[in-house]
Amino acid sequence: MRLSRALSPPSAVRRFRAPGDQRAWVGWGLAALIAVLVLPPIWFLGAGSLHLTTAKFGQGAFTLQYYARIFNDPRLFESVVNSCLFAVGSSAIALVSGAVLAWIVERTNAPFKTLAWLTTVISLGTPYVLYVTSWLLLLGRAGPVNDLWRQATGNSGVLLNIYSVWGMTVVEGCLWSPFAFLLLSSTFRVGNPEFEEAARISGGSVWDTIRRVTFPLALPSLAALAMLVFIRAIEAFEVPALVGLPGRVNVMTTDIFLDLTNRMPPDFGHASAFSAILLVIVAILLFFYSRLSRHAERFHTITGKGYRQRPFDLGRGRWIAGGVLILNFVVILVLPILMLIWTSLMPFFQTIKPSAFRLLTLKNYAAVFGTDHYLDLVQNTLFAAAAAATLVMAVTVLAGWLTVRRYRGAWVLDQIATMPLIYPGIVLGVAIMQIFLAVPLPIYGTIWIIVIAFLIGYMPYGMRYTYVGMLQIHRELEEAAGVAGATPLEGFRRIVVPLLAPAVLSGWLFIFLLGARVLSVPILLAGPDSQMVAVAMYELWTNGQGTELAAFGLVWTALMTVIATAFYVIGRRSGAGAFGR
Amino acid sequence: MTTRTFRNRLLASLTAGALVAAAGPACAIDQAMIAAAKKEGEVVWYTTLIVNQLVRPMVDAFEKKYGVKVRYTRANSTVTTTKVLSEAKAGRIVGDVHDGTDGIETLKHAGVVEHWMPDNWKDYPPEYRDADGYWIATHVYFYSPGVNTQMVAAKDRPKTYEDLLNPKWKGKMAWAATSTSSGAQGFIGNILISMGQEKGMDYLRKLAAQKIINASGSARQVLDNVIAGEYPIALQIFNHHTIISAKQGAPVDWIKMEPLGSTVNTIAVVKGSPHPNAAKLLISYMVSLEGQKVFQKAGYLPANPDVPAAVPALKPKEGHFKANVLTQKMLDTELPKWEKIFNELFR
Numbered sequence: 001m002r003l004s005r006a007l008s009p010p011s012a013v014r015r016f017r018a019p020g021d022q023r024a025w026v027g028w029g030l031a032a033l034i035a036v037l038v039l040p041p042i043w044f045l046g047a048g049s050l051h052l053t054t055a056k057f058g059q060g061a062f063t064l065q066y067y068a069r070i071f072n073d074p075r076l077f078e079s080v081v082n083s084c085l086f087a088v089g090s091s092a093i094a095l096v097s098g099a100v101l102a103w104i105v106e107r108t109n110a111p112f113k114t115l116a117w118l119t120t121v122i123s124l125g126t127p128y129v130l131y132v133t134s135w136l137l138l139l140g141r142a143g144p145v146n147d148l149w150r151q152a153t154g155n156s157g158v159l160l161n162i163y164s165v166w167g168m169t170v171v172e173g174c175l176w177s178p179f180a181f182l183l184l185s186s187t188f189r190v191g192n193p194e195f196e197e198a199a200r201i202s203g204g205s206v207w208d209t210i211r212r213v214t215f216p217l218a219l220p221s222l223a224a225l226a227m228l229v230f231i232r233a234i235e236a237f238e239v240p241a242l243v244g245l246p247g248r249v250n251v252m253t254t255d256i257f258l259d260l261t262n263r264m265p266p267d268f269g270h271a272s273a274f275s276a277i278l279l280v281i282v283a284i285l286l287f288f289y290s291r292l293s294r295h296a297e298r299f300h301t302i303t304g305k306g307y308r309q310r311p312f313d314l315g316r317g318r319w320i321a322g323g324v325l326i327l328n329f330v331v332i333l334v335l336p337i338l339m340l341i342w343t344s345l346m347p348f349f350q351t352i353k354p355s356a357f358r359l360l361t362l363k364n365y366a367a368v369f370g371t372d373h374y375l376d377l378v379q380n381t382l383f384a385a386a387a388a389a390t391l392v393m394a395v396t397v398l399a400g401w402l403t404v405r406r407y408r409g410a411w412v413l414d415q416i417a418t419m420p421l422i423y424p425g426i427v428l429g430v431a432i433m434q435i436f437l438a439v440p441l442p443i444y445g446t447i448w449i450i451v452i453a454f455l456i457g458y459m460p461y462g463m464r465y466t467y468v469g470m471l472q473i474h475r476e477l478e479e480a481a482g483v484a485g486a487t488p489l490e491g492f493r494r495i496v497v498p499l500l501a502p503a504v505l506s507g508w509l510f511i512f513l514l515g516a517r518v519l520s521v522p523i524l525l526a527g528p529d530s531q532m533v534a535v536a537m538y539e540l541w542t543n544g545q546g547t548e549l550a551a552f553g554l555v556w557t558a559l560m561t562v563i564a565t566a567f568y569v570i571g572r573r574s575g576a577g578a579f580g581r
Numbered sequence: 582m583t584t585r586t587f588r589n590r591l592l593a594s595l596t597a598g599a600l601v602a603a604a605g606p607a608c609a610i611d612q613a614m615i616a617a618a619k620k621e622g623e624v625v626w627y628t629t630l631i632v633n634q635l636v637r638p639m640v641d642a643f644e645k646k647y648g649v650k651v652r653y654t655r656a657n658s659t660v661t662t663t664k665v666l667s668e669a670k671a672g673r674i675v676g677d678v679h680d681g682t683d684g685i686e687t688l689k690h691a692g693v694v695e696h697w698m699p700d701n702w703k704d705y706p707p708e709y710r711d712a713d714g715y716w717i718a719t720h721v722y723f724y725s726p727g728v729n730t731q732m733v734a735a736k737d738r739p740k741t742y743e744d745l746l747n748p749k750w751k752g753k754m755a756w757a758a759t760s761t762s763s764g765a766q767g768f769i770g771n772i773l774i775s776m777g778q779e780k781g782m783d784y785l786r787k788l789a790a791q792k793i794i795n796a797s798g799s800a801r802q803v804l805d806n807v808i809a810g811e812y813p814i815a816l817q818i819f820n821h822h823t824i825i826s827a828k829q830g831a832p833v834d835w836i837k838m839e840p841l842g843s844t845v846n847t848i849a850v851v852k853g854s855p856h857p858n859a860a861k862l863l864i865s866y867m868v869s870l871e872g873q874k875v876f877q878k879a880g881y882l883p884a885n886p887d888v889p890a891a892v893p894a895l896k897p898k899e900g901h902f903k904a905n906v907l908t909q910k911m912l913d914t915e916l917p918k919w920e921k922i923f924n925e926l927f928r
Contacts, residue, residue: 055690057666075928142810241797245758248795248928262759264916265687266663347829349809359830373632430663437671445675524660527675528625528652536632539655543631544801544822 022489027402027410034395034416037456041423041431045279048272053265066273075250083251086169086240087233093173094229095222098180101328103214105181106188107196108312110321115329120178123332124513125560126340127534128175129541130553132242134339135171136162137351144352163247172239174332176229182510186503187221187468196312206312221468227285228421228464235278235424237520253424260426261523271427279422337554344550364551373536374552378559381533384447384522385515388454389508392462395455397504400466401496405475417463420456425520428457433524445527453521458511465510469503470496509567516560610865611700615647617858623650624859627661627676630846635879642875643866649859657799658683658761665851669693677860680848683761685716686913688849695850695857699865708906709845709884716909718845718884719867720876723895723904724767725820725841726754727804731832732813738836739814742772742784751791756816757803758795758928762844762907765795765927766919768817770912771842773919774905782922789926808833817842821895825880840903845884847909 049067052060070076105113123131139145139162149159161167195217199209215222240251241258256274259267314321342352344364350356368374396417403414423431432453436444443449473496481491497504519534526535533556540549618624630636632655640651656664662684668674669691679688688694694715702710702717709718726745728738739745745754757764773781794812796803804818808831820835827833848867850860866872873888882890893899 055687056693057663057670057691137809140809140811245797246755246794250928258758258760261657261659262761262764264659264662264683264761264912266659348826348831349805351809367633371633373637433664433667434671437667437673444673523656524663526654526656528654531654535656539632542657542799542802543634544805544826545631545633546802546805548633 022487023402023405026398026489027413030395030398030402031413031416034399034413034459037452038416038420038459040435041428041456042279042419044431044434045272045275045423045427048268049274049276051269053267053269063269066269067277069270070273070277073255079250079252079254082165082244082249083234083253085165086172086236086244086251087230089166089169090172090176090233091226091229093170094176094180095226097173097177097328098182098225099184099218099222100324101177101181102184102188103210104321104324106185107214108314108318108321110314110318110325112322112325112329115325116181119329119333120181121509121564122337122557122561123178124182124510125517125564126336126557127517127537127553128238128519129534129537130340130549131175131336132171132238133541133546134336134343135174136242137339137343137349138335139167140351142351147351147353161247163243163249165244165249167247168239168243168249168251171243172233172236175239176232177328177332179510180225180229182506183225183465183468184218184221186465186506187218187472189502200312206314206317220471224464224468228460231285231421234281237424237426256424256427260430268430271430275422275424275427278424283422337557340550340554343547344554346547349546364548365555367548368552368555377531377533377536378556380447380530381516382563384450384454384530384532385512387451388458388515389511391451391455392458392511393466393504393508396459396462396466396507397497397500398492400463400470400500401492403463404467404470404473405478414463414467418460420458421460423457425457425518426523428453429521429524432456445529447530450522450525450530450532453525454511454515454518457521458514461511461514462507465503465507466500469500473499505567509564512567513560513564610862610869614858614862614865618647618649618856618862621649621856621859623652624677624856624863625675625854626651626653626678626863627664627680628653628655628678629658629661629681630655635876635881638879639867639872639875642872643863646866646871647862649862651863657681662687665693666691669852674851674854676851677854677856678848678863679851680719680846682722682763682844682846683912685711685847685849686909689713689715693852695852695854697850697861699861699868701865701868704887705868705884706886708908711847711909716847716849717864717868719848720873720881720884721843721845721896722763722882723820723841723843723897724763724771724800724817726836726838727807727815727818727820727823728834728836729807729810729813729832730834732810740836740838742775742838745816746784746787746791750814752794753812754791754814754816755794755796755803755806755812757800758797758923759799760916760920760923762842762912762916763800763817763819765793765817765923766916767842767844767907769919769922770907770915771840771905774907775840785922785926793927795928804833821880821882821890821892824892824895837900837902840905841897843897843904843906844912845906845909 047059050062050064052063052065054060073079101116104110105116137143139160141158145160146158150156162171195213196209199213204212235253237253237256240249240254243249244251245254252274256271259271339352343349345360345362346356347359347361347363350359399413399417403410420428432449433444436449436452443452477495477499478488478491481495482488486494517534519538522532523535523538526532537549537553540546540552626636628636630639632653636653636655640653643649643651658681661679661681665676665679665688668676679685679694685694696714698710698714698717705717709721711717726739739747739750756768760766762770769785772784775781776784793816796806800815800818801822803815804822804826806812807815807818808826818835820841823833823835848864850857850864854860867875868885870885870888873883873885876883877888877891880891882896889899890896897904
């Protein structure tokens, strides 16, 4: 920490103020817009948790019973402990693997770097339900791993029981690892390597350099990411439900999952109370986070000085690093995809075993390509995901800039743009549905209600990408523009936006892929004219058409990969232009 | 008022029934309703039925016959019911027709379904229609244990509920941990109805010692995992699903463990919906002989006694088994109690 402070170039101009600051009205306008989007669901949650839900689905008398039920549950302590283990473990796995990969790819001369991108892009494009299911098929009681072990040892039990806390943690960690990689790679890519070079020249080993320079400089990004993944893991439904419930590992959200998808009548009071509790927990986390990032200026790495990246020469170690990339590729991508390919060729759910080879069939693919229903789904989903990603990035580029530049009142922007983190997806879906049924706008039942829900739900992700990107762009560049006569907004447009392009592109891609595969938000919002791929996939999966789902999922994943790859090629090229690489 | 309306309608349909009897059941659908439905032009169906298996063939047949467009969206009972309730509360109703195994009583309490029955309701036995006159059954479900035939030899299969307590099945049986009739709660309910409260609870306590696996998906998924070999036995699955899968070569069968549990799939018109006549026409078509044959062809068990199942042995009379019908009223009042038992003993 001390080293990085010492190395941080002193700011030539302490504080630059433009005459008649345009940023003020931009800032307040933006804050108002974001507030109108993100605040109403809070009111809905709070009111829902404190009033009885009536038969007509309205709000009855004031009550504390929903909170009482949560706090009186004898399993609460166990659930809290499990939740913490699960969240800490999965964020650690995601963070460590993401950081190691990002560092290898962005800062070293290791071979096989393309594999890391391929793994990330394809696994982010793979529908969640499908990905988790393929892990369960691989490591389940009847899966090939346990099967081989039984054959080898003659034992009748299992080597690995995936239906356990560690199983949940590993699967969730694997799900978030590509996200961590994407975010951290943009950090490492735009970071100024001259500190590292200085350390190497002064005789530091690779390890010393990482420990004393790279790591401290990446700390704000790591902390931001750790917080994000931790919160998401605390709120996760899918893995606790699919992996935890059968193993009797209850976490805080297990009941909520059942409340909102499988109880009759649906129990929204309980779900709202739970979300309100999460709100408090997350608010506390955000408080500590904002203290942590208060002195963010220390970490600026893009400055007006010479800026050119030179990768570390790892020597023979580059093959070890390449091996890590291959391992990641095999574990995170190849194994689950192989399992999916196998499933898609089966007439019914079956693990890989010799006796099943005679069953191989292409009928699932015939069903996917022979039904026009799937085309509608694809069109709707691509539109909603792209529209949401574009809107989120447009809003958060501005918000991230204003926030990091710490102009007066900007902390409000950061707080409200990050706030939707407190909404579990399905709860957000319920709130949005109620809100648009209440307001006289013709949005309910159309695809736009899904776009708006995504815009609200994914603003924090956009904010993390632009915020982390902005942290590294030193103020002095804009100050130079100011001295040369540019207004702050011109400085933003001509200096910040191009420098921020890699972060913005990564963010867009991430939100696009998330919107394309997420289930919990659109499950309640998808109407007859706005059917979504993820919802249809969930239906296929719960209704015994898992094999057709695997076929459709692979086709969909291939399409997502093509889109994401095209996007990345364009992005890297334009990024290269901006950085003179 | 309800009773009077019901009696009036009873009289009216008795007369109508007498009139159409000569013309044959195919003409049972009222011409005025058809004309009004065509004028409305479309109907929005919030369904829980499976799109590929049933919704699409049904919609195709209906659209071809009447030229009324069907727009549908599929979700499970909880989600579908939530949508209908929310739309009604906001006074902006989009869905015309609601179906599902659960949820109809919730909707009745909220007063958001219309008091209406299709003209041929009397063709249906009383347990397959609502005594209050709000819904009718499109088809029926029978719940039984399912077994992986490769993992459990025919002679080793459990045949009675007592057999399930055999220690060799410990940790090898699963059910869906959902609070609907096709999950653990339905199984618990069926046991309490069959054995009575005291003996039933005694049995359930012993069953809890068998460490039943709580799966998070639907009954269909539990069966898929049995087929994949994750566990040899599923306790509460839809018996017709085993036939559909076995036809494709899956190593699976159902066990005639008496008495089986049973529920119906209800269908009703949403009150104040934008296309009421088209909604009524769609329901009338689905419960007509022609519509019931679409269910039959898809491998479902038609509710109309005049349309046998494609595999008749799946139904009690033809298959010679006893079944307890878990009525909608019963589910409404008892399900929370069964859920409590589930939480105490099995989680």
